[in-house]
Amino acid sequence: MKTFLRKLKLSFLAMLCGWIACNIALWIAYGVVTLFGGEPLFDAYRLDVTLIFLALTGLSITAAWIIIFLPVDLIVRDASKLRRPKTAALIGLASAFLYVGGVMLIVNSQTPLDDAAWSVYSVVAFGAATTGTIAAYVRARMDQPNPRTVT
Numbered sequence: 001m002k003t004f005l006r007k008l009k010l011s012f013l014a015m016l017c018g019w020i021a022c023n024i025a026l027w028i029a030y031g032v033v034t035l036f037g038g039e040p041l042f043d044a045y046r047l048d049v050t051l052i053f054l055a056l057t058g059l060s061i062t063a064a065w066i067i068i069f070l071p072v073d074l075i076v077r078d079a080s081k082l083r084r085p086k087t088a089a090l091i092g093l094a095s096a097f098l099y100v101g102g103v104m105l106i107v108n109s110q111t112p113l114d115d116a117a118w119s120v121y122s123v124v125a126f127g128a129a130t131t132g133t134i135a136a137y138v139r140a141r142m143d144q145p146n147p148r149t150v151t
Contacts, residue, residue, distance in 0.1 A: 004074070010142050011073040015065040018092075018135030022057060025130040026123065060124070061131055064099055069135060078143055085140040092136025096128040 072095075076082050082091065104121050107113065113121070 007073050008070065011065065011070050011139060014135045014139035014142065015061060015069055015131070017138045018131035018133075019058060019061045021134040022061065022127040022131040023054065026057070026127050029123070029126060057127060060128075064096070064128070064131070068095055068099060069139075073139065083140050083143050085137050085144070088140035089133045089137040092132035092134075093129055094132075095136075096132025097125065099132075100125045100128045 082088060100121070104113075104125075
């Protein structure tokens with residue numbers, strides 16, 4: 001039971017770091033698009049739109065944590081080669097694209113998407129890739145021994 005609670009806490013903290021990184025990356029991307037005269041996806045200067053955006057990214061990342069990240073964290077042994085930070089980051093990146101790609105295929109099969117919807121999904125894929133990579137990297141680093149405490 002202690003191992004389950006420990007992994008639950010560590011994976012939650014890693015996913016929280018991924019969510020923060022996702023939002024930072026998306027706001028930077030939004031600023032770059034706006035700076036170079038691109039069409040903004042939404043009005044980021046309105047507080048209600050920003051709060052809805054944060055809530056939607058939080059819900060999406062919570063779903064990814066419950067569906068993908070936590071089960072994988074519980075299954076993979078602590079001594080596994082998959083717990084190496086670089087390997088974990090690559091796997092996190094790949095799983096994020098699979099997660100978003102699967103959602104996109106399901107949605108597109110129900111209603112064909114127009115260009116605006118695809119651009120929104122590409123931003124979502126960028127955010128998910130950031131989240132998956134950072135969360136997996138941070139989670140793997142949590143299992144690394146601290147060199148200052150090892151004697």
